[in-house]
Amino acid sequence: MRRFVLIxxxxxxxxxxxxxxxxxxxxxxxxxxxxxxxxxxxxxxxxLSPDRLQLAxxxxxxxxxxxxxxxxxxLRLLRRIPLKDAFGTPVWLNRSHLLVAGGSLDAAQDVxxxxxxxxxxxxxxxxxxxxxxxVAVHNGIVAVTYNMARTVMVADLLxxxxxxxxxxxxxxxxxxxxxxVIVANQGESxxxxxxxxxxxxxxTIAVDLHPGALALAPGGKLLYxxxxxxxxxxVVDLARERVVARIxxxxxxxxxxxxxxxxxxxxxxxxxxxxxxNAIAEIRNGxxxxxxxxxxxxxxxxxxxxTVFVANGRGESSHANPRFNPEAAIDSSYVASQLxxxxxxxxxxxxxxxxxxxxxxxxxHPLATPAQTVVRAHGPxxxxxxxxxxxxxxxxxxxDLRGANGDPHLAWFGEKITPNQHAIARRFGIYDxxxxxxxxxxxxxxxxxxxxxxxxxxxxxxxxxxGRIDRYDFEDGAVASVPRNGYLWxxxxxxxxxxxxxxxxxxxxxxxxxxxxxxxGLRGKIDxxxxxxxxxxxxxxxxxxxxxxxxxxxxxxxxxxxxIIRLPNDHTWGTRAGVPxxxxxVAQNDLAFGRLVDVVSHSPYWRDTAIFAIEDDAQNGPxxxxxxxxxxxxASPYAAPGVHHAHYTTSSVLHTIELIxxxxxMSIYDAVxxxxxxxxxxxxxxxxxxxxxxxxxxxxxxAANAYGAAQSARMDFRHADQASAAELNDILAHAAGTTxx
Numbered sequence: 001m002r003r004f005v006l007i008x009x010x011x012x013x014x015x016x017x018x019x020x021x022x023x024x025x026x027x028x029x030x031x032x033x034x035x036x037x038x039x040x041x042x043x044x045x046x047x048l049s050p051d052r053l054q055l056a057x058x059x060x061x062x063x064x065x066x067x068x069x070x071x072x073x074x075l076r077l078l079r080r081i082p083l084k085d086a087f088g089t090p091v092w093l094n095r096s097h098l099l100v101a102g103g104s105l106d107a108a109q110d111v112x113x114x115x116x117x118x119x120x121x122x123x124x125x126x127x128x129x130x131x132x133x134x135v136a137v138h139n140g141i142v143a144v145t146y147n148m149a150r151t152v153m154v155a156d157l158l159x160x161x162x163x164x165x166x167x168x169x170x171x172x173x174x175x176x177x178x179x180x181v182i183v184a185n186q187g188e189s190x191x192x193x194x195x196x197x198x199x200x201x202x203x204t205i206a207v208d209l210h211p212g213a214l215a216l217a218p219g220g221k222l223l224y225x226x227x228x229x230x231x232x233x234x235v236v237d238l239a240r241e242r243v244v245a246r247i248x249x250x251x252x253x254x255x256x257x258x259x260x261x262x263x264x265x266x267x268x269x270x271x272x273x274x275x276x277x278n279a280i281a282e283i284r285n286g287x288x289x290x291x292x293x294x295x296x297x298x299x300x301x302x303x304x305x306x307t308v309f310v311a312n313g314r315g316e317s318s319h320a321n322p323r324f325n326p327e328a329a330i331d332s333s334y335v336a337s338q339l340x341x342x343x344x345x346x347x348x349x350x351x352x353x354x355x356x357x358x359x360x361x362x363x364x365h366p367l368a369t370p371a372q373t374v375v376r377a378h379g380p381x382x383x384x385x386x387x388x389x390x391x392x393x394x395x396x397x398x399x400d401l402r403g404a405n406g407d408p409h410l411a412w413f414g415e416k417i418t419p420n421q422h423a424i425a426r427r428f429g430i431y432d433x434x435x436x437x438x439x440x441x442x443x444x445x446x447x448x449x450x451x452x453x454x455x456x457x458x459x460x461x462x463x464x465x466x467g468r469i470d471r472y473d474f475e476d477g478a479v480a481s482v483p484r485n486g487y488l489w490x491x492x493x494x495x496x497x498x499x500x501x502x503x504x505x506x507x508x509x510x511x512x513x514x515x516x517x518x519x520x521g522l523r524g525k526i527d528x529x530x531x532x533x534x535x536x537x538x539x540x541x542x543x544x545x546x547x548x549x550x551x552x553x554x555x556x557x558x559x560x561x562x563x564i565i566r567l568p569n570d571h572t573w574g575t576r577a578g579v580p581x582x583x584x585x586v587a588q589n590d591l592a593f594g595r596l597v598d599v600v601s602h603s604p605y606w607r608d609t610a611i612f613a614i615e616d617d618a619q620n621g622p623x624x625x626x627x628x629x630x631x632x633x634x635a636s637p638y639a640a641p642g643v644h645h646a647h648y649t650t651s652s653v654l655h656t657i658e659l660i661x662x663x664x665x666m667s668i669y670d671a672v673x674x675x676x677x678x679x680x681x682x683x684x685x686x687x688x689x690x691x692x693x694x695x696x697x698x699x700x701x702x703a704a705n706a707y708g709a710a711q712s713a714r715m716d717f718r719h720a721d722q723a724s725a726a727e728l729n730d731i732l733a734h735a736a737g738t739t740x741x
Contacts, residue, residue, distance in 0.1 A: 024435035034345035045089035062336035138176035187480035215262035254668035377662030396621030412736035420594025444616030451670035477518030503566035574712030637684035
């Protein structure tokens, strides 16, 4: 069992002889080569003061936001100013005042460092529910983007005038240059350019996919644009208003670098954070010349005379959470609270061949394909059934399995509630070191079907879960959140592999059906009678509907090579009066999964089928190894029984499916993830699996006086994870008879 090493603990650390950290993704984080300071959750902006002596940091994650001022030389915290909301890169007005985009405050905030006061000038207030995302200042002119209103507001502070004009979809970063306001439209592939006078916008410049950050080259004639989903930095000639060069920054193993922040030196050297590759790129003369390791998900950058400062949105490591305490005011063991960010410094002289080699060494190296394996195209496995469930940790369900690395004290839904999952694990293989690549469902369904979540999704989910934006646009086909290469069904469509989707990325009406989808690649490929995330619809009924279609496929000998099935009800509805208890929901989900394996194993397709099942994330429970360790099940005649301690991930599951179906990887993550070669044998065991009956009452409902019933009734369960995580987890802990430590 590989041990997660906590590099830093809310203190300054000098990087010397420290051990590399293995992330849940199986990627490594190199020890820091300079100083490190831990900050708040998801720092999203950095800015050096005019005298370069102080560094402003915007904490804009799940926990309450704040502006931090650090000593630029030592990274010592000088001041922390709480903010009601915040986003993006702060802007220094002078040595004692900064502007910070206010998110849900619909305005830019003026932060006074001398007295700690935060004010909102009338001239910097924007449209109601506009959601301020970016701010820029130049010669007394301030521009603020409003992400939900497709608007940029421009205020001339010297002359007391202000106006606004329309932008593209999801405006984010903004910059003022040569009497122009330039806005990156992250929901499109465009920039909006307007004059700093009171006129309509002048032009739209086409750039690569999902621009998220902007920086001017020295002299102001060229603009650098970080295109977060294209793995490129576009170079725009502002006089001609078009892209004149395109700098590729991704690694050759696959797409998914997520260039998401830029900084330029007076001499013209460009630095870019590569969020999803945990690295920084150094670019000179239009060419990437070196990389250097960063922390976990770098997303902001600033550059001094000799030093590069980088903010790492998720800090330095993941964490175990055996002392899961949802009763705390801020549950420090909840996955979103544990993503405490960090600031690293790196001398510019440290970029070179050695730092580039270290970045490559931190990536998992693909396993050699065994001489004989069933994990291959045109092999004995011709059908894949891929099941995606909701939000459980390994310990929470399988912690009571003997002989594996579980903690039985943390098994909220142990064998009495989940007999089929325990029986399937014992027969087909126990996987006690498998990790969800995502922290929550907002990105979990993207990771589960695309082996990736893009920068828009990664930046906005902590704010959504922190209750500061009312917009769950991660599973509805919103362009901003769709990754470059699409999803597993798009991969299958490109390779002409037939598939059927049951409930994943669909829209379910109040009547449960007919179900529709916003995803172009799923149109005509979904079962319109199989609901998506709809807790009022039983998982048992879902399997009834799936079984109806499966019987038809058996009769007509035309089962598609790929089925994607969502079984979401282990999410639970809390303790809302009159709905199934949390135990009944999880037991119902267990029985539905057991029935699926039973039906397939008693069919002619059993001999050439592999069933994979994983949670989309592991956020709603305790685990003594990692808050991202989760349950994984493989059921197949070729499954290798026993305990499998190898480090696998969501992307490992997808890579294995791709190899069996002859599909190319969708991102760098599935391209380098180790497939489950050791999970399969060459000799099949064709004995069917017989579903085990439930051991508790599946129709048991919550009483009106159940703990948390009133809170559960007020919670939003229209989408996964829209309910307050702290409240729901507290309710589940009590329902399980667990008292937080």
